[in-house]
Amino acid sequence: LRRTGALGGGARSVTAIALATYGKAYKLLNQARKQQVCLIKRHEWRWRNEHGLGRVYAVGTCEKTVAVRNLEEPSAPCGGCLGILRCKAFKHLTDVRMPPDEKRACNNDEYKNIKLVELYGKFAGLSEILEHPDPKCSPFIRFAIGALNGAYKDEVFVGLVEAVMIKKDKITRGIGMQGFKYAPAFDEFMHLINVQSPKAYRFLTKHIPGRTQRSYQ
Numbered sequence: 585l586r587r588t589g590a591l592g593g594g595a596r597s598v599t600a601i602a603l604a605t606y607g608k609a610y611k612l613l614n615q616a617r618k619q620q621v622c623l624i625k626r627h628e629w630r631w632r633n634e635h636g637l638g639r640v641y642a643v644g645t646c647e648k649t650v651a652v653r654n655l656e657e658p659s660a661p662c663g664g665c666l667g668i669l670r671c672k673a674f675k676h677l678t679d680v681r682m683p684p685d686e687k688r689a690c691n692n693d694e695y696k697n698i699k700l701v702e703l704y705g706k707f708a709g710l711s712e713i714l715e716h717p718d719p720k721c722s723p724f725i726r727f728a729i730g731a732l733n734g735a736y737k738d739e740v741f742v743g744l745v746e747a748v749m750i751k752k753d754k755i756t757r758g759i760g761m762q763g764f765k766y767a768p769a770f771d772e773f774m775h776l777i778n779v780q781s782p783k784a785y786r787f788l789t790k791h792i793p794g795r796t797q798r799s800y801q
């Protein structure tokens with residue numbers, strides 16, 4: 585389940601279904617026929633991937649109940665579901681070595697449950713990122729990922745970004761910067777500028793957030 589976004593498997597490929605049903609390549613079909621092919625494929629699934637439960641169930645042959653000794657322990661699969669392990673297509677898929685994350689080109693569009701992803705994005709406040717037309721090219725999204733991965737080691741810079749962001753947020757909520765604790769490295773950087781040239785400091789803080797000059801005295 586870690587290697588695929590597919591919700592099930594064991595069906596013929598869309599190419600094979602399209603050829604057998606319409607005598608044409610899948611990509612030459614119109615939208616309605618493509619959808620038909622996908623529906624047929626879904627009905628041919630021999631197993632169902634339940635990512636949330638961490639389980640794979642056999643379609644049609646799952647017995648749905650198993651005898652257990654201890655109700656507290658996770659139950660073993662039923663005979664029907666165990667049968668999937670003998671299925672050639674399943675074996676073939678699980679034998680393929682899993683590529684490292686950076687080598688994974690994409691999750692096949694067919695497997696993306698766009699509606700669910702959009703819904704999740706709305707709840708998690710990530711919709712702008714998920715709906716961005718080209719997230720890989722946006723410097724801001726790349727920065728966010730880099731920052732989360734700890735790629736930006738410059739504490740002054742990270743402190744500056746944090747202060748700018750918090751200030752914007754506070755302005756939106758109609759409150760001031762009182763009580764905000766600037767990151768120590770950024771605070772020291774600003775303090776040094778103020779010591780060297782109070783005039784330069786005043787000019788700088790017209791554009792970027794910083795403490796009041798009085799608070800340094």
Ligand SMILES: [Zn+2]
Pocket residue numbers: 641642645646647648661662663664665666
């Ligand atoms: Zn089962």
